[in-house]
Amino acid sequence: xxxxxxxxxxxxxxxxxxxxxxxxxxxxxxxxxxxxxxxxxxxxxxxxxxxxxxxxxxxxxxxxxxxxxxxxxxxxxxxxxxxxxxxxxxxxxxxxxxxxxxxxxxxxxxxxxxxxxxxxxxxxxxxxxxxxxxxxxxxxxxxxxxxxxxxxxxxxxxxxxxxxxx
Numbered sequence: 543x544x545x546x547x548x549x550x551x552x553x554x555x556x557x558x559x560x561x562x563x564x565x566x567x568x569x570x571x572x573x574x575x576x577x578x579x580x581x582x583x584x585x586x587x588x589x590x591x592x593x594x595x596x597x598x599x600x601x602x603x604x605x606x607x608x609x610x611x612x613x614x615x616x617x618x619x620x621x622x623x624x625x626x627x628x629x630x631x632x633x634x635x636x637x638x639x640x641x642x643x644x645x646x647x648x649x650x651x652x653x654x655x656x657x658x659x660x661x662x663x664x665x666x667x668x669x670x671x672x673x674x675x676x677x678x679x680x681x682x683x684x685x686x687x688x689x690x691x692x693x694x695x696x697x698x699x700x701x702x703x704x705x706x707x708x
Contacts, residue, residue, distance in 0.1 A: 546683065554695065555583060555665060557633070562692070562699040563594065564630035569623045569686040573598045578682040579680025582666040589612070591663075596621075596630055596684075601648070602629055611659050615641050616646045626689075628706045634698035645706040667691065 549555075563581060577595040580602075584591035592606040602614030620643070621627070630642040641649035662670055668684040 547667040549665040549667065553663050555693070557592075557693075557695060558634055560629060560696055560698045562632045562694040562697060564628070564694075565627055565691040566626055566689040567586070567596075567686065568626045568689070569596075569621070569684075571685055572618075572621050572672050572686075573682050576682050577603065579666060579669050580688070582670060583663050584666075584671065588657060590686065594629075602631075602643065604631060604639070604641070613639075613641075613649055615643060619642075625684075629696050630700055632698045632700050634701055640700075641699060642700055642704070645700075645704045646691045647703055 552573040553666065565580075567580070573596065575598055577597050579593065579595055581594040582594065584590065585650035593604065595603050595605065597603045597614060597618075599618070601618045601621060628642075628644050631639070633639040638650055639649050640708055642653075668688060670683070
């Protein structure tokens with residue numbers, strides 16, 4: 543409860559070109575309100591940020607304070623507790639950023655998305671670095687498991703639908 547992994551700031555997470563963030567996710571219980579922090583890179587006040595959350599209304603959702611990364615899966619169809627799912631967030635240069643769920647494209651933003659490019663903040667996996675961030679994002683802590691979290695800097699590993707890695 544209220545646990546999360548904190549990663550110190552690093553230029554390794556300065557994701558200003560192509561990248562892939564992927565992971566397996568398993569909810570013990572699905573949230574019924576707000577946003578659940580999965581990957582949050584933010585200053586203490588939550589005013590400069592990029593993030594991946596699970597929204598109780600929109601499924602997987604991405605945010606960035608520059609605005610170009612703000613879009614979502616479009617719903618929660620298929621999400622249920624006690625079921626493993628694969629999630630990939632992929633940016634291909636400056637031309638598109640996509641959300642893949644179980645190997646299928648579920649959301650895209652092709653309007654030359656900016657960011658996320660902040661490397662000066664710590665990263666929280668599965669939660670929030672402080673109560674201000676939690677409040678600004680309408681946040682919940684993640685109740686479940688994340689496995690095989692992988693960040694690939696410089697490569698859009700998936701550009702179309704794919705067979706989920708096993």
